[in-house]
Amino acid sequence: MKLLGYMGMFFLVLGNLYAQQIKITGKVTDEQNLPLPGVNIIIKGTTSGAQTDFDGLYTLVAKAGDILMFSYVGFETKEVQVSSNSSLINVNLKASSSALEEVVITGYATTRSRRVVKHSIASSTISKRKRRKSKNQTGLRGHVAGVHISKAPKLSSTNAIKIRGISAISKAEQPLYIIDGVPLDGKDINRIRGIDPAKISKVEVLKNANASALYGAKAKNGCVIITTHSGNYNVDNHESYKEIVENDFKQVQIAPLSTFSIDVDKASYSNVRRMINNGNKIPSDAIKIEEMINYFDYSYDQPLEEHPFAIHTEYASTPWNKDTQLVKIGLKGKEIPQKDIPASNLVFLIDVSGSMSDANKLPLLKKAFTLLVQQLREKDKVSIVVYAGAAGVVLKPTSGAYKNKINQALQSLSAGGSTAGGEGLKLAYKLASRNFIKNGNNRVILATDGDFNVGMRSDKDMKNLIQEKRKSNVFLTCLGFGMGNYKDSTLETLAHTGNGNHAYIDTMQEAQKILGKEFGGTLYTIAKDVKIQVEFNPSIVKAYRLIGYENRLLNDEDFADDTKDAGELGSGHTVTALYEIVPIGSKSSYVKEVSNLKYTNASLDKNYTNELLTVKFRYKKPKEEKSIKIEHTLTTSKFDKVSQDFNFAASVAWFGMKLRNSKYIKNQNLEDIITLANKNKDKDNQGYKSEFVRLMRSYQDL
Structure with missing residues (x-):
């Protein structure tokens, strides 16, 4: 009986221990103790977790006994067990010596590295002959291992795409679809059937934890990556504008x-x-x-x-x-006069996500910004922050005297990945505040199509963020580029809230007007x-x-x-x-007639x-x-x-x-x-x- 009593107490204590909720914070670094942004931390056996920010910091809630899996592309996955006193867990990840050879990783760096995650990617390049035979996604059947494509019932025109090892979890769960670097929202999934197979160059499938390592929690059910020949396929027109109700008399x-x-x-x-x-x-x-x-x-x-x-x-x-x-x-x-404008502390905040790959987006943006750079003076300084799946600094504060250096940093940018605009804004304001010029012209210049799809996304969230940041006396200019997914409402909200202005640049002629001819009005309040x-x-x-x-x-x-x-x-x-x-x-x-007022007698002043x-x-x-x-x-x-x-x-x-x-x-x-x-x-x-x-x-x- 005593033995049974001890065992009962043991399991009771063990149950209380494992039920304890612990708020865990920490920092993830590499072997040189540099912070790693975008590291995925998953509680093993669940889909719960977190991701590190630009400084490598993270916060999550777990129970004593849980195992945290730290995974990052190019590094070995590390597991750490949570104990009752694990409120702080710092992790140092080691670079993998054998895993990587062939996947494009884009984000905040000015260069790209091509790598592959072993055993996680199935890839197929569809030949012209095979594409001609295909009329929809079923043409991919048999070309990518682990992909099962079944014909839907006659009442539906949608084909079901499932990844082996995932369909057993839930029939309702779908993989993340990425077309030319742009992740699709749930409402867009059915529109994939509208892609002409003749336009598809390559299909890749990521499974298991590797999908989450690259694309976060949205890819917990796997990931289907579609690359088209043009490289800038647009699923649909998702431009958005704030509703206008015309003023009445x-x-x-x-x-x-x-x-x-x-x-x-x-x-x-x-x-x-x-x-x-x-x-x-x-x-x-x-x-x-x-x-x-x-x-x-x-x-x-x-x-x-x-x-x-x-x-x-x-x-x-x-x-x-x-x-x-x-x-x-x-x-x-x-x-x-331009010579009398106070010294400027400018932070170029540039969207380099996949949706910016069109010729009238990032390529036009880079040419447009060279016009602005040409007008900088020695006393002005420029920093460049970019964002895609994460945000990062491409150019530290640099004097306007070094125009070649600034332009080289601009020309090195390339597009790819999702759009974490909120993180980009936070980092840009942080950099502008850190280099604030007293009695100077301190401003963040955001250049984007406004299509934020990671982190903060709604106009309300963005407005709340900027309301807080404008207390720093840093002004905001928003420059819109592109078509198809241009978010005018978001940029208008940001500009109005950030004590700034908003322009749309569709040609180099317009760039010359906004950033050349009207330079002072655009950038100096x-x-x-x-x-x-x-x-x-x-x-x-x-x-x-x-x-x-x-x-x-x-x-x-x-x-x-x-x-x-x-x-x-x-x-x-x-x-x-x-x-x-x-x-x-x-x-x-x-003008409609209004009844006479009983209690108010408005007399006219002669x-x-x-x-x-x-x-x-x-x-x-x-x-x-x-x-x-x-x-x-x-x-x-x-x-x-x-x-x-x-x-x-x-x-x-x-x-x-x-x-x-x-x-x-x-x-x-x-x-x-x-x-x-x-x-x-x-x-x-x-x-x-x-x-x-x-x-x-x-x-x-x-």
Whole structure:
């Protein structure tokens, strides 16, 4: 009996020991004690685990008695048993002497090493004759060991692909599919059947722990790697844009104030231009009218007073609706000569994931950045951070005097792997903060298609990250590249949250504009958190609506709240906003009658009968947190005394509304829009306004 009692106590203690949850942290290094990022730590016999960050650090929860498996490509797998006091486990991995010869490993380095994991990869190059016989993935059957492809029932057009040794686990579990270096989300798996077998060059299969070692927990069920002849196969168009709900008319007696943040972004115009030139359908949410208007230069006078921008207002009849009037509000930022711009601490954060392999992505990006490098001065310094499956430093802070060294680092980059954008942003901000220049121009320049598929992925997660990082007084510029999976919404969110700007580069011409001609405005902020609040005079204006800026609207009380974020104004930038107004006495089907108020009696002040509106501005100096307020009044005496700038901006807004199928334009005639733009495109030294006219004619022919 005593023996049974002892045994019971033994098993009770043992059970408590093994049930104990322990939070384990540690660092994984190589034989030179250098940190290893991306090491997979798996609890043996489970799919639970973690991965090391850029500094080789990890955190996970395990039980006493668990065995941790540390695996990394090119190194021997190491097993460590967890004990009751194993809160810190540091591991040193040894390089494998016999495993590797033939798999491409890409990530944060500037060079590539080709290796193979023994017994983990089955590979087949499909001959042309065999491809001609194939009509779908079943053409791969028999060519790759361990791959079983079965014909689906007649009601489904999808073939089932399973890897030997995996299908026994669960019929619902699928391997990770990677096409030309791009991992596919679960929602895309069925689209693999749409790949033309004639386009497939090679198929590789990774099984067991080796799949997880290369591609993380997503590959726990194995991995099918498909390489096409083009090397840049796109499964589908996954471009995304934030929803835009067009601004409606508001009645002045009920809502006399209109408040919004400025927006100097220009991405929408160049993106729309790309779609028209390619003959693509334009998603309505891709059309941000304020960004189209602000793409162009206007002949606004420079500021003469102490404020960093000048204010210009004018109004006239609306060209697309004879019953309304159009008001233009323009800002002109002070132009700072390049030699007078403070020393710059720039971190180029470059996406080198597989989705960036297209000619209009990383190859264009590298050429575009050489334009920026040419303008750097000796007192400026540049660092380069890249990210794919992990993030890393390619170029430590380097003086602008060493342009060849910076360009060589850029040209050495190549694309491949998944997209850990969140890790890249963290590392870039860390580097920028470490090399911060007091009273200088400190900025991260993110260049990507915005397709983040590892780690942080949602716009909300990214916004929260940048809100924290912007406290460092490091600004953010986002440059979008490419098509097919361009994530405009993500880049817009990052730029707005990071006290920065957003542009889309589709050609070297656009690169020259953004990184060459407008270098100062793109990279040097002269005023931050710039807000506009317009108060309309109810004795003259019945109703109004702001054209565009739907994603930049603010509450009226936000205007005086210095904690509320708003847009930034760069050196030499112009900002233009248009309001369509319905004058008192004019009837409009857009303005609905509202019942009389019982408790509020709004009386009109007779002293301001010649004032149409008052526009108020608040801004902060780049290094300060208290805003400065200025005001400007537009009187009725200026009606119809308008400039060519007014008419050209109106033509751009008119075309943008037509593209969006706006319910607020009565005249839909494209030829009238072209005529208005053509008559008012003087002072077009760079030819952008003439290009706009040609673009509208191209759209007319679609």
